Amino acid sequence: MNVVNAVTPTVQQITDFFGAKEGPFVMINLLKFKARAEYPDGRDAELTGLEAYMRYGIAVRAELERVGARPGHAGPVTGLLLGEVDELWDMVAMAHYPSLAAMRAMVEHPDYQAIAVHRTAGLAGQLNIKMQDTLA
Helix, strand or coil: CCCCCECCCCHHHHHHHHCCCCCCEEEEEEEEECCCCCCCCCCCCCCCHHHHHHHHHHHHHHHHHHCCCEEEEEEECCCCCCCCCCCCCCEEEEEEECCHHHHHHHHHCHHHHHHHHHHHHHEEEEEEEEEECCCC
């Protein structure tokens, strides 16, 4: 199995993802942080990638609520029981969405776009795994 972390999806990935079947889902985010935050304008160079991402993590709660979504469990990765990877992710975070339309509305909203700079500054890469929310 080849695993490739990324920060931004390709146009084809976006098209495929948002063209899928509707319904409630959970987004599982496997997060890998940069050692130091990298803002395009050079600000806050003393922050770690985790600290920059946490700015996003705190602010994104309001964006989730605005579209009827909610945060799920989140925490640092502390070990691996089964399987092998070259390097573990730093954190796992989940979010529950009522629909793909809700997620799309959130990520396209100007308020979300304004906070996404912290996400990009902090992330070295991630995997986003969509899971059907059978408890919704």
